[in-house]
Amino acid sequence: MAACRVRFSGQQHSEAVEEFLNGVQTFKTLEKITDEDALKGVSLLFTDTASLWWQGIRKEVTTWQDCLEVLKEHFAPRKPPHQIYKEIFSDAQDNNTGLNLFIIRKRALFAQLPEGRHAENVQIDMIYCLIHYKYRQHMRRGDISSFQDLLQKGREIEEMLAEAAYVASGGWGEKLKPKRCSFCNYRGHTVEDCRRRQQKRGGGLLGDQQNLTGKDKTLRSEEI
Known part of the structure; x- marks a missing residue:
């Protein structure tokens, strides 16, 4: 397990815990490490607060599955649905956040709800109203049938907006200069x-x- 590159310092955040567990499980599978050996070596992956926590409960954990469960319970306890809904609707997409990252964050919150709570089209309904207007003005809700459609249309819109910004800044030719009269030297006419x-x-x-x-x-x- 020492060769595994992922480490966990004890962040009490569900995303950090899931990232650590996914990394450990992937390494364990690829290296064909048994549950018994993984349990013995997992302490090498804990640092700071997580290391102290493991020292205190190590004797109580007898299986690899127990290790995964107590880690989740202590550092990423399941939030009640009403709190998750609050986080979903607490912030809309700002002008500096790409659509892909925004959707990833919202879907991660939906994943914390009880399984089967909302179908994909319902999740899109709930997220669509939070998407920045610069995207929504170019795509209607009725044209989106899946998250894949939403992300694809988002990429197309971002490319279009980037191209428009490039042209406006003077790209692909000389920047249009305002008219200036050679007689009176005022701008706005010839x-x-x-x-x-x-x-x-x-x-x-x-x-x-x-x-x-x-x-x-x-x-x-x-x-x-």
Whole structure:
């Protein structure tokens, strides 16, 4: 058992306990270690609080199955369903958490409920309302029939959002620059649409017309 890389320090958290037990059981199976030898060597995998705890109860544990059960009972006691439901609905997905990680966390909570409590489609119903709007606006609940569908659509949406963000930042070509008028130097329009230029040109034409009118009057007076 000393070659097993997983260790347990005594965290009172169901996920940490399950991770440790899964690692130990996998190693035990692959190395074909008997229950008796596993029980003798499991102390090598405990550190800190877990090591002290094991020293205190070691004589009471006679089988490998007993070891697994007392470990769960002490460090990961089963939560009552109402507390699990509270944890499921206590937090919605934030903008920085990927959909895959969010779903993994929620499904881990559902797994702690009594077996058969909720079918997969009911679990999706309960989770869907907690998913961030940036995902929900691109996928309808009716289009999702399984968690596999949900995760696949989530990956597609994340790729689409990443591509849109890349393009908006100037990727795949020059970033679009705001219009700037070369006449008045203001942004938001071009020289062809510049009102100041049009007004100035209009003023110039009016002045020319006035000059021409004055010349006509002079010529007429001279003729008289």
